[in-house]
Amino acid sequence: MISKSTIRLIASLAHKKYRDERGLFVAEGVKLVSDLRARLKPYAIFAIAGGGGGGGGGEVVSLSEAEMKKISFLKTPSPMLGVFYLPRSGSPPLLAQANRPTLALDGVQDPGNLGAIIRLCGWFGIDTLVCSPSTADCYNPKVVQASMGAIARVAVCYTGLPGFLQAATARGIPVYGTFLEGQSIYRQPLSSPCIVVMGSEGRGISPEAARHIPQKRCIPSFSARCGVESLNVAMAAAIVCSELCRK
Amino acid sequence: MISKSTIRLIASLAHKKYRDERGLFVAEGVKLVSDLRARLKPYAIFAIAGGGGGGGGGEVVSLSEAEMKKISFLKTPSPMLGVFYLPRSGSPPLLAQANRPTLALDGVQDPGNLGAIIRLCGWFGIDTLVCSPSTADCYNPKVVQASMGAIARVAVCYTGLPGFLQAATARGIPVYGTFLEGQSIYRQPLSSPCIVVMGSEGRGISPEAARHIPQKRCIPSFSARCGVESLNVAMAAAIVCSELCRK
Missing domain, CATH: 3.30.1330.30 (Ribosomal protein L30/S12)
Structure with a gap:
């Protein structure tokens, strides 16, 4: 009853x-x-x-x-x-803990994509996911479902990205971001521990956050018809996590 | 009107x-x-x-x-x-054309996943996607939407995988498949051109197709709590495509 x-x-x-x-x-x-x-x-x-x-x-x-x-x-x-x-989320996000990379999302609003990225973090042993306040809420029922239980193991922290990235740079932690005009992640590898910022599919990384990202990277398209195709942010995150962890 | x-x-x-x-x-x-x-x-x-x-x-x-x-x-x-x-789909699937890898799906039924994989093929310049008859139909409206237009550029061919894989092996084309118990794709890289078979999330690659896959690979989990996490098939496909094309 x-x-x-x-x-x-x-x-x-x-x-x-x-x-x-x-x-x-x-x-x-x-x-x-x-x-x-x-x-x-x-x-x-x-x-x-x-x-x-x-x-x-x-x-x-x-x-x-x-x-x-x-x-x-x-x-x-x-x-x-x-x-x-709801678990307490009071603790400030840890910067690149124990040799693990940190993923940061800027304005990813699709719940399915956010859930898939949390699940991905679980798979790759990435303990912390930092999200801008403009990113979808990780306790939205659709996010929880798509995370397949990883929501219980990955700490999702909401914080303003400009301040977070500034603090990371001040502590000597490499900060990368994915941009259409960045250098290929295959040619200019990411050195881990680091922070990698990924933007929303529609608008990319906000100018406010971009200002604090010294190293711009991209996942190059291998299609001859460049510019037409695009990559879903969760798929892009999968490729970035794979590149970070493959060594 | x-x-x-x-x-x-x-x-x-x-x-x-x-x-x-x-x-x-x-x-x-x-x-x-x-x-x-x-x-x-x-x-x-x-x-x-x-x-x-x-x-x-x-x-x-x-x-x-x-x-x-x-x-x-x-x-x-x-x-x-x-x-x-509907475009004509009469032509038999080409085996590993012009140095490009071929992706083959065995029973992937979620339309969103199939659409995302077609979109991924578009991004990575993979012209042919081979699907078992048990895979979702690529002209399902949800697949078309999720492919973001790549459905017009990627040839999706439905055929029985055992015969297709047998023919590929007979022609000397390497055939890989992703299995939980396979060797890490990071340690035993995939040599391209080749065919990579990926199974459905729930059931993996069918025994009938598995019999014709000589080389078993996996995407290793980097989580200390192995066995709990799993990877969505579209995310796994993204990582496989990235590994195939990164060289």
């Missing part, structure tokens, strides 16, 4: 304003919820009775399929939905 | 059966439709009057916004929708 106020609470968590006010976010799917439970404090877990949510602790609320449909954000609801407390 | 039969025709093109029967497919967006018009024969182009569809030839049909909503597959319809004739 689920009360009307709980249904309203969960629905409200689609919006950043209410996520912040209540300190909660939503994740769906048996595997994703289990992954998150290993690391984050659950507020409540809902599971369809007999829906494969076995092994749940005392706080699992059993639901009918019809009730799950009422609270799910997915077209095809999964048997399990978890509401978790 | 748009007739009811045209609305029905366009709606039917969501399904492969009707696309094949009618030899038509749909693309939306001013840039995408313009890109496709440069290469493919349009059956009809529809544009919202004054909606930025300037430069259209005689076959552009003016519509109201309400009419566009009726025919669009998008949540937020764009000012232009084109119906194009």
